[in-house]
Amino acid sequence: MDIQYKACAPENYTRGRKEPVRYLVIHYTANDGDTARGNAAYFARENGGHTSAHYFVDEKEVWQSVKEGDTAHHCGAKSYRHPHCRNHNSIGIELCSRKGEGGYVFLPQTVEWAALLTRSLMEKYGLGPEHVLRHYDVTGKNCPAPFVEQPEAWADFQNRLQEEEWEMELPAWAKTTYHWLEEMPDWARSSVSKAVAQGVIDTNEDNSVTLPGLNLQTIVWMDRAGLLDKKEG
Known part of the structure; x- marks a missing residue:
């Protein structure tokens, strides 16, 4: 898949890693109608509160903001639900969101792109589906809200990652x-x-x-x- 790259501002991430990549953490941007390109541009020029993610995904494209060999600040906390997943051993993937009547939602194509990206990273790092987590699973934060508040949507996403014969549903x-x-x-x-x-x-x-x-x-x-x-x- 084609991935665009715009380097994150250095104050928003840490160069290098303490440990190899062992987890992939799914987030949402909590915005209404934002784009992957716009998020990458924002974190490239702004101090984003020392936060960052490796990838941003919308319904049309994927943008990388932090290199996989560097540490994005995407799931740090004072206390954790997960015993092992931390910033220094994970890759953060942000899905751009929309606001619906019942709360935040993901466009179907955004989920498709995210699944494609996640599967490629699973294969690259030899990770099983149990190593793909929601931010919620790491810290207890309501993120990504569409996958926390609708557990069946998260189950569907996980199933997509495990399908043996898998083709992206094109728009x-x-x-x-x-x-x-x-x-x-x-x-x-x-x-x-x-x-x-x-x-x-x-x-x-x-x-x-x-x-x-x-x-x-x-x-x-x-x-x-x-x-x-x-x-x-």
Whole structure:
């Protein structure tokens, strides 16, 4: 999976680790409609109260803020429920949230991205599902609220991590092949226009394109990186 990176401000995390990674801790941002990109940008420029997380996940993308070899300040406390999981032996994963009528919720696609990221980290570090915890399991804090207040949602997430044959459920836009700009999601149109103008995307004889939806995010990321800006000379 493609993961973007923006380095966290140094005062918000600790360089290095005292122990190897043994746990993955799931959190929520407790915001309404925030983005992974926005959180990464915030912790890169601000003193976030000496708090941080390794990853931020929303319904469209994943951003890394702290390198896995460094210690994020995401589950520290004066007292603990869990006997072993601490900042120095865990990776913190924050899911961006929304506010619903009954409290905080996660968009389904956010949960899908988080499951994909978590599974990849489990495989990387050789961790079983019992090493994937909620912040609540570590300190007793009501975090991530959607997975604490709805235990069945947490059980579903854990089941996703254990499925032998597992494919990510893609959103409708990712399953579609686009031919005309007006058919595309609003968030991609400007970037696709730039890509066509720069010759990155070829046009057909009728000026349409043949663009798989899965490529939209890559084009948007290229645009954000300045790779689609018009070059002088």
